Amino acid sequence: MKRYLVVLVAFFVTILTVIAVFTWQNNQNSSQSSEKDLVVVTTIFPLYDIVRAVGGDNVRVSMLIPPGVEIHHFEPTPSDIISISKSDVFIYLGDYLEPWAQDVVQPLNKDANQILAAGQTITLLEGAKLHENEEDEHEEDVEHEDEHEHEQDPHVWLDFENTATMTTIIADRLSILDPDNASSYRANAGAHRAKLQALDETYKQTLSTCQSNTIIYGGHYAFGYLANRYGLSYMAAQGFSPDAEPIATDIALLARQIKDNNIRYVFYEKLESERIAMTLTKETGATLLALQAAHNISAKDLDKGTTFIDMMNDNLSNLRTGLSCTYE
Ligand SMILES: [Zn+2]
Incomplete structure (x- = not known):
């Protein structure tokens, strides 16, 4: 009886040792593969x-x-x-x-x-010249x-x-x-x-069918490249970075543009202050629409796995509304 017990204990010890070694090796492997990343x-x-x-x-x-x-x-x-x-x-x-x-x-x-x-x-890489x-x-x-x-x-x-x-x-x-x-x-x-090219193509097709071609932006001057590429005119309340307080005459000038051209929508940046854009809509009766420059992303969208292309598709949907484009 005693002998059986010894054999049984030895058996379990062996099993446990095998499991332990196996687990350790697995851990080693997984840490090695993540170290390789x-x-x-x-x-x-x-x-x-x-x-x-x-x-x-x-x-x-x-x-x-x-x-x-x-x-x-x-x-x-x-x-x-x-x-x-x-x-x-x-x-x-x-x-x-x-x-x-x-x-x-x-x-x-x-x-x-x-x-x-x-x-x-x-850059040092040949041919890799960005548009200015x-x-x-x-x-x-x-x-x-x-x-x-x-x-x-x-x-x-x-x-x-x-x-x-x-x-x-x-x-x-x-x-x-x-x-x-x-x-x-x-x-x-x-x-x-290929995805970026398809996005560019959709932008080109859509933005060539709009009744208005002026983006009035209640934030800083972030969409110059985009406007340039698709032949739009772009007016922003601030310069290249969002630090400068807009001066009253700038706001007044934008408000006059909105009224003179019967512009119904003012765009704004989600992660920035909406204050300037709201001042403009109050003054003119225009409606606010979000336009994301994608400098950054909210924690919620990052968790969801939202991509740059997703953000640009949202933008195009708002541009289609804001500029009265007919292309679906
Ligand atoms: Zn910026």
Whole structure:
């Protein structure tokens, strides 16, 4: 009887040992595979969205700027700098949007492949030149011309061809850092570019059938690229970043435009103050419609997996209403 008991105990000990070893090996494997993932830190949502689409399961991507936060005045905290230093690659837009980035990355001892300014007008990659917003297209903007002269419009992602170019730049860089998955990055980038091209086509078709071609915007000057691409005229209450308080004459000028041209809708940015836009609607009887520049995303939409293209489709639906377009 005693012998049976010993055998039985030995049997269970063996089983438990096998289970324990198996579990340990599994843990080892899973931690090894997650260690193999590229860790990518991006600054703004449009870049995060591209990396998510291109990287798929092979990258762990995060946004440095928290959801819902205004990005133009962002300054990194010490823990942000630690996140950047621990990442395999840090991707930001460029000096005109994140002037702090150069100062942060220089002392980190990262090699050139680990830092990527994806929206810089001219990158090291041949042919990857982003569209620039033409200065003379700003004539209609009520913001003071001299302020624009020395500034570069940072909202390059609102020209979808630029977003497609940045997709290629990012896929190339991920392929250099992780050659084993290069074919996956390139294939995903191709699929993402195709979606952006289809979006651009729908914008072109829709926005060529509108009764009005003027976007009156109660926020800062974010949609210059978009207006330029589709031949619209665009008037914003503020300059390239949302800091400057609009002056009363600017508001009065916009209000007069709305009245003179019988404009029925005023657009505004969801994550920004609606105050200016509401002043305009009060003055003129126009109705408010959201137009998202997608600098950032709300925490709720980020959890839902909302994409940049989803946001742009919402925008087009509101533009169709606001500009009285007939294309369905
Ligand atoms: Zn902006």
